[in-house]
Every structure is written in C-alpha cells, then in structure tokens.
Amino acid sequence: MDCIFCMIRDGKIPSSKVFENDKVLAFKDLHPQAKVHVLVIPKTHIASCDEISPLNSDCVKAVFEAIPEVAAGLGLDKGYRVVTNCGEHGCQSVKHLHFHILGGEQLADKMS
Numbered sequence: 001m002d003c004i005f006c007m008i009r010d011g012k013i014p015s016s017k018v019f020e021n022d023k024v025l026a027f028k029d030l031h032p033q034a035k036v037h038v039l040v041i042p043k044t045h046i047a048s049c050d051e052i053s054p055l056n057s058d059c060v061k062a063v064f065e066a067i068p069e070v071a072a073g074l075g076l077d078k079g080y081r082v083v084t085n086c087g088e089h090g091c092q093s094v095k096h097l098h099f100h101i102l103g104g105e106q107l108a109d110k111m112s
C-alpha cells in the first residue's frame with residue numbers, strides 16, 4: 001500500500017518521532033503551521049474520520065489516550081489544538097487518519 005504514513009510507521013520513510021506505543025505513533029509535521037505541529041496517527045491504517053466504525057474505534061481511543069502524553073512531552077502546558085481534516089472539503093491530503101496537534105504559541109481564534 002502506498003500510504004506515506006504507513007511507510008513512516010514501518011520506518012521506510014524517515015520522520016522525527018516524538019511518541020510511540022503499540023497502537024499510536026506521533027511525529028513532527030513536515031510543513032509546520034505552528035511553533036509546535038505534530039501528527040498523531042493510529043498504527044492501523046484507517047483512511048479518514050469517515051472510516052471510523054465500531055470495528056476500528058479502539059485505535060481512535062488509543063490515539064486520544066496518547067494525546068495528553070504527547071502534549072506533555074512537547075511541553076504544551078498552556079494548551080493546544082487537535083484537528084483532523086476529512087475528505088475533499090476538509091482538505092485532507094494524506095489518506096491515513098491523523099490528528100494535528102498545534103501549539104507552542106497563541107493560536108488564532110478562528111478555525112476556518
């Protein structure tokens with residue numbers, strides 16, 4: 001499967017990892033949009049938010065359980081934003097479910 005994030009998960013493409021456990025991987029975004037910009041992915045390939053179901057939602061649970069640990073490791077004690085883009089209108093460019101963690105500075109109030 002030619003999924004960039006599966007290749008990062010498998011170590012076939014280098015990345016700056018900031019967190020890893022058996023179900024979740026977090027690494028720095030290649031094109032940061034904030035002082036701190038990290039992507040958190042489930043290791044299981046799920047194409048997008050739209051593909052979440054009772055059959056795979058344990059991966060999403062694992063991602064959200066990891067997020068506070070990822071944020072603490074990044075020193076985001078003043079808060080952060082978690083974003084997932086879904087599909088064409090959501091401007092999703094990589095078709096492997098991922099959650100952007102943005103922070104390290106005051107973020108804009110407006111989200112779209």
Ligand code: DGP
Nearest residue numbers: 004015028029030031085091092093094
């Ligand atoms: P989205 O637009 O929500 O699908 O965001 C995809 C993000 O993935 C985008 O911010 C850039 C990042 N990205 C794309 N390719 C790579 C890569 O090869 N390595 C890393 N670290 N990030 C990537």
